[in-house]
Amino acid sequence: MDNGLVRLAHSWLAQDPDPETRAELTALLESGDDEALRERFGARLEFGTAGLRGELGAGPNRMNRVTVMRAAAGLARVLGPGRHVVIGYDARHKSDVFAHDTAAVLTGAGLRASVLPLPLPTPVLAFAVRRLGADAGVTVTASHNPPRDNGYKVYWGDGSQIVPPIDAEISAAIDATGPVSELPLGSPADPAWVTLGEDVVADYLKAVTALPIGEARDLRMAYTPLHGVGGATLRSAFLSAGFDAPATVEVQAEPDPDFPTVAFPNPEEPGAMDLALELARRVEADLVLANDPDADRCAVGVPLPGGDYRMLTGDEVGALLGEHVIRQTSGDDRLVATTIVSSSLLGKIAAAYDVHYAETLTGFKWIMKAGDGAEDARTLVFGYEEALGYSVGSDQGLPVHDKDGIGAALTVAGLAAQARLDGRTLLDLLDDQARRYGLHATSQLSFRVADLSLIDGAMARLRAVPPTRLGGHEVESADDLNEGSGGLPPTDGLRYHLSGGTRVVIRPSGTEPKLKCYLEVVVPVTGEVSQARAQAVRDLDALKADLPAALGL
Structure with a gap:
């Protein structure tokens, strides 16, 4: 030995x-x-x-x-x-x-x-x-x-x-x-x-139930805490706010450190939401909600015509919550923030309402620093990252200075309940945004490796021989985030701005042996939103087809 x-x-x-x-x-x-x-x-x-x-x-x-x-x-x-x-x-x-x-x-x-x-x-x-x-x-x-x-x-x-x-x-x-x-x-x-x-929990519940949830409460919900610790707190929050308790996946309702019913306890992973979606179909839910095991993230699913469901992306939920919070708050000092790998849509929404906007490095630790160093005082009222993390605030700012899956679930439920009262759905609200700002569609492509040197090699290759065209779009400019682009602290990443508003960000994961590619396409809506969505899918698929060769992976 x-x-x-x-x-x-x-x-x-x-x-x-x-x-x-x-x-x-x-x-x-x-x-x-x-x-x-x-x-x-x-x-x-x-x-x-x-x-x-x-x-x-x-x-x-x-x-x-x-x-x-x-x-x-x-x-x-x-x-x-x-x-x-x-x-x-x-x-x-x-x-x-x-x-x-x-x-x-x-x-x-x-x-x-x-x-x-x-x-x-x-x-x-x-x-x-x-x-x-x-x-x-x-x-x-x-x-x-x-x-x-x-x-x-x-x-x-x-x-x-x-x-x-x-x-x-x-x-x-x-x-x-x-x-x-x-x-x-x-x-x-x-x-x-x-x-x-437990008075500290009561104080937390008082803070999150004071968020801009609205008055509508008629909503059928299906929920899973994925064997984590969110179940009891979320149930208490919903009851305190005047909602009926959501139907909960029984076999995932109690904390279990072995996570026996899922291969990977992450609501973004394939299969993780299967039992929640099965429950939603059974109870004909208007909304599907999930927390990850420590309940700082929130996944959202919605019904489709015909009785099936689909999960919304983090960027879709972020855009809905961001515009909702902006509409429900006031003041010239308001600030909303997201990360460089999240959709650019929040910035366009902020501009439309004349609200301050900031982009940060990935991670909520950076979102919470948005506005630091600004000459004028700013109140962060909403922050989100595409990985299902949201922090919802009010005129007084954020009750939680981190991502909060309970407060986000409450606010999404209030938004969905009001839409239902108006004879509409969250999908209708997303279509409204597409018409106003253009359809912003995002996706990810990840490469998991056994040898971390492959990631270093891919990043070095991109810096030495940068792509000039991806997915049929010309690369118009590139930012090497190692150099602290746009006043951000340096980080290992590359950002490509392509024709037509398309964007690609490539960075090594900070927590897993993965190289992650964040993709966004913007399609103007000139006819039916469904046509723009179909075009966006084709554009994203074209980007995904080109990236492996560019990365050498």
């Missing part, structure tokens, strides 16, 4: 407080499995702006109690004694253990820790940070990752996810942490360690 790996493994065993990962590592050492040791000790999970996320198991390249305690120690060192941190967690394997380990490390370092009372949606944690005036927040979740994963996300005192340089400071502090067995640890008996009551 590799003596270096063996020494690292024994050092890990000496500090690991978890009997499960100790047993796993001991068995690997006894088996002489060098490859398995190398997977766990040949690298480590990097702490970045998404915090930590990875597979459960022993070693620095896995999520485990040692990794989490080191992260908490790094956070404690950056914050300093006396600071206050709110801690939340979902229902994944070991989430509650990791949350309590975090509280133990923080209180042992002289900080105050307030722990949410049970597994709750991530937006409740983001809300609680500001509600309690805390200095930071931590939620233990891997969102929509596979069952064997877990993660660790850090929020700052403004209730939004951390951005550079805070992430680098915490990462450096983690590196400076010694064995976790030498860390002083607090306990639930310490005055600095508080388990919060």
